[in-house]
Amino acid sequence: MERIVIVHWNKSTGPQTLIQYPPEKESLSKDIFLKIWTIHELNKEDKMIELTHDNMDTQLVSIIHKYEGEVYFLILAYDKKDDIENIINDYPDILTNVGKNLIGLISTNKITRAISEAFNTIKNYSKLNEEENLLNFFKDKIKNTILKILRTGVISKNKLKKILKTEYGFSTINLDLILMSFIRENLILKEIIPGSNDCYFLINDLSYMRLPPKNIYKSLSDVDIEERDEVYNIYLNSLVEFYSKYNCTQDINNNTILNFVFDKNVYLLFKTLRSKSLTVNECLNILNNNEVLFNELLDNKFIFESKGIVLLFTDVRLVKYPPNYVI
Template identity: 65%
Template sequence: MERIIIVHWNKSTGPEMIIQYPPEKVLLSKDLFLKVWAKHELNKEESMINYIPDEEDIRIISIIQKVEGEIYFLVLVYAKSENIDNIINDYPDIFPNIGKNLIDLINTNKITMAISEAFNTIKNYSKLEKEENLLNFFKDKIKFTILKILRDGVITKEDLKTLLKKSYGFSTINLDLILMSFIRENLIIKKNIPGSKDAYFLINDLCITRLPPQHPLKLFANFDEDEKIELLNSYKKELVEFYENYDCSQEDDIKLIINLVIDKNVFPLIKALREDVLSVNRCLNMLNNNEGLFNELLENRFIFEAKGYIFLMTDIRYIKYLPYYIVERLDSRYKQGKISINEFLVHLTIISDRQQEKQNEHYELI
């Protein structure tokens, strides 16, 4: 994404750009905004349009909104070569909320920070590797807090916003932008139900843990028989010893995993070691010659070293899984009067329906 723009439609003079980020970008012409307006007029049933100007090397997503009787556009500008079909399909409900939040902040001192945050989040999300996107649910304090709140069951956006402000001190956040990532990763869905507008339901939980390699024997395939037996016996001994005492629910271990994988070189190394053994030098090269990080992986038994070779000992994986536990929590909250009967039944139905859909596939290993 190249830029994000908020445009106001003046009934007398036409389109007026209010703010653009990054601000140093060359401004789009008024004529181009008029064409965006015309495109909206031709597609009145759609609030979001995708427009490729003939004379420009750009693509535009524009979301039209009415706020207090005034018309605004949230304009996202991409290079013409970018494939943005997934953006249009994935975010039909989220972008209008982001636009409204930005429009509400136009005459405040928060607008510059808010539009910068919106731009960087939308732009960077599609660039990150899958593991990096999932890691953000654990290393980002706000996202991790929201995930913990959602584990108690259905909550409306307003209640979530209030809880984040009063109980956790998160007051100046773009909640719609944050929830976008939860929806994109299929962790939550949003529904409007009687008595509850913008209710969010956890449909998949997420954890990060250490697992044995899926195909450990293939790591020894290229060694001669005698060396293979010796290495395999040493490897098995270490592996069994580690997992006999491993508790995946320990908070300290989760913190250790997160602190290690924050380094962007760790996951590429883990992925490479899933496929084959590597030399010590090759591993160090992949870690940008960070010997401290290498030793930390070794000491904490993420990797195993023997005869100058490095083997993957404990893989780092994300697991998405159906949150069965939430049924008891919903029941408890309903009995305490914290959620309505509609909220209670809708979330139960969602979990039950997903259980039927998934049948024996109640988790996804990533």
């Protein structure tokens, strides 16, 4: 995503840009706003529309809002090469709520921070793969707190807001924007319950675990065949010995796994070792020559080394499972 823009439709003068982020981007033309308004007028049943202009390298998604008798547009600008179908199909309700919240803050001193958070959350989410997005539910303090609260059972949006504010001190967050990622990953279900309005159900919980890697022998394809078989046999014996005694609860209780995978260089090393073996020097290059970290990964059985050849010993996987309160 390249930018996010809030436009007010003035009945006398036409479209007026109220704020955009990043602010240094060149403003969209009035002609573009008129085209957006026209498409909305012709498709009144659709709150969200898209526009690709022939003379632009940008494609636009617009969500129309009516707030206190006035008409506003929340406009998201993407590169023409980006696939925005998932935005149209998966985000309509959430982006409507995000837009409503931003427009409600337009005359306050909170709008600058709020639109910056909205921009970065939507942009970064689309850049990450599924595994990285799931990892963020443990890395991001607010998301992790919400996940813990949802594990206790069904909760209304208002009660969730109150708990986050009074018990955890999160008073200025854009809850709709945060919950968008939960819905996108099919972790929660939003339902309207009489007397409580919007309620959220945790339908898939998240956890993480060590698993023996796949296709390790294939990852040794560049190694001399005699040395390959010797290293592989040593590796297999070590693997069987470790996993036959492995207790996953210990890793979860002391955050051993998370402490390593939160490190971007370690995460990159794991991803690389999934497909091929590396030399010690190649590993150190990925870890910015941090020998202490390399030895910690060996000691904690995340990687394996023999004859200068390094293999992935533990593949860390994030898994979804039915929440306890459902079981």
